[in-house]
Amino acid sequence: MQAEIITIGDEILIGQIVDTNSAFIATLLNMNGISVKQISSVSDDREHILKALDEAKERADIILITGGLGPTKDDITKKTLCDYFNTTMRFDEEAYQDVVNLFAQYGKEVTPINRLQAEVPAICQVIRNYNGTAPCMWFDVDGKVFVSMPGVPYEMKALMKNQVVPKLKERFSFPAIFHKTVLTQGIGESALSIIISDWEDSLAAVNIKLAYLPAPGMVRLRLSTKGSEESKLRSLVEIKIEELQSIISEYIYGYETFGEENDTLEQVIGKLLKKNNKTVSTAESCTGGFISHLITKVPGSSDYYVGSVISYSYEIKETELGVSKEVLEKQGAVSQPVVEQMAKAIREKYHTDYSISASGIAGPGGGTPEKPVGTVWIAIATPEKVFSEKFQFGNHRERNIQKTANAALNMLRKELEGK
């Protein structure tokens, strides 16, 4: 069984946006055992869309379409699908109620233009979009399934995960497949590949594929296998992951399993703090609030996160975090005594059990021969001690901020896990 993805919209063809939707959809389908034959991006043009649909139908059984469903004049996907399937428009009361409810949430009334969004081709089945005004449409014609989804990534993702894939699984018989991803922090891709080389070679015998998925400051290792029984596949993978744990335990901070609750570093920390009834605060310099943002992205983080001082100037470091002027002048803001003083001060000031601090040169400016761009100090304060570590990241401002935040959260994670 094969699928195709068609993305509709001039913004991709003029290069204004990178098509991340297709990669998301392709990953999700592959995770469920469905391979993608082709991805096509086409313009908001009737003839062109019709031709793309025909071509895709020739090659695949499942055709997933995104984009061109907005309420405005340049969005013509729905009308074109109507023509393609030789049907007329009908007004879908349920889809309309979803639009009404969504507007009500914002304290607004539905405009006539948005009312039009509840019109759909008569032969389609509406899949409710709980995050936006454009309904998702399912067409089952000549043994092939076409699904038209909005192009807004957040709406599309929720639809794909919660509704479209489960519905496709009911409609077609998918092979069993099992993936689990091991999340590592604190070691690079090539160093990792050397350490786990023998283990990696042993995967072939049990038909498990390994993929290295690097992300800023971390490497994810995805193990995948296909077969007929999911429970068997799962236990094969779990055995291999246990073996891996015995080799690189200190770098592993979590796991991702498709369709189950997954871990981010900030969620892992949140769970550990909650379980032990502990709290944390942060004192950030180069990360400018990004560590706090990651921590507070997690629902319920107010149970263990108290707050932060972001000190983007020497003055604030002195007045709010009690960093001594002498140390700042002698050793600079990016130094071990400064981050340790910051961590200690915020922990005491905000009355928390733990604290994190970071100070570094994110770039592009501010580097010196002794402290080039990417130099970062991170400290953790606990009820018993303060400890710190120096990192040397790269030249890219945003990646330096991300890497610093990940490294800082990982230091706290290891401390909380007693590693």
Add this chain to the structure above:
Amino acid sequence: MQAEIITIGDEILIGQIVDTNSAFIATLLNMNGISVKQISSVSDDREHILKALDEAKERADIILITGGLGPTKDDITKKTLCDYFNTTMRFDEEAYQDVVNLFAQYGKEVTPINRLQAEVPAICQVIRNYNGTAPCMWFDVDGKVFVSMPGVPYEMKALMKNQVVPKLKERFSFPAIFHKTVLTQGIGESALSIIISDWEDSLAAVNIKLAYLPAPGMVRLRLSTKGSEESKLRSLVEIKIEELQSIISEYIYGYETFGEENDTLEQVIGKLLKKNNKTVSTAESCTGGFISHLITKVPGSSDYYVGSVISYSYEIKETELGVSKEVLEKQGAVSQPVVEQMAKAIREKYHTDYSISASGIAGPGGGTPEKPVGTVWIAIATPEKVFSEKFQFGNHRERNIQKTANAALNMLRKELEGK
């Protein structure tokens, strides 16, 4: 004149990598007046590649191909092109010398497998790749040009910019094209489309196309036009944008023009503050550091950004931001007096000219009938005054954080621009 892009390689179809090459190529072509009709990602499969080439040739005059040029077995692009153009392989001495030189740089000798990379289809013209071992190939057949490039982004980018586009410009006469994008904040897509409906209708007469590009908390409006003289096109677009300014001035926070420096809300604020030699601080509750993160993502933000107090608890609001216990207890943390006290306090404490504060219910928990999830108060303090606004966003935690940050930055932007 139209172009098509074909990317070859299974890694895109399994979702392992996001296809950023196509967006780069599309942007470059559009900047040069060539529109892209379709982007197709196909597998490393002979029949599939042949079909994609045929389909692209039907629609376009220029076909740009990336990927599948590696030295390993699964890379079959070159052989398939040979078949497609009904030609044989020849050994290209110059391409071979480039491979030899590249290996010499790393102190290595050319392997037999890499020697094969200097073999190319007989009818092609080799475009030298100075950054890798796979030569770029140019085919000029039946009045159409096919260019096959390696998929490594850094090799492809150098080839496109320095060799392929200049060569295409010699071969074809390119039309002039002009795009400009208007960035708006504080109004939804459909409300916007109603207000600007007449203006939108007037665009057809001057041959300008409009696209709505929504992003969390903002809508981007892209105007595009084609013709013979760029300066003429630019002034046509500028006139229409001036008209638009007179209609929705308060929502416009910036512009994006292809190939020129573009604006984000945080960059616009940075420029305004820098120009006027002013500083800003923040006091964040529900955004948990995200406003600070956006501000400090901008290089050089330490010139105008001093720091923040993130108060995720009542206690910190009281002790660090002087919010009165009485108000907190009577009106709750998400209220007008609280955000106004927060903004005032941080401005004074951190000695800045301006300050931003935000307090809201990001969700999913914490909502009440009077203050449902998504209720947010934002305040701005200036040297003269404090003002605030209430927002009602949606149910999604992360989007509420993003929307709050955007709305807050936009309030400051309007204040700084005197709007």
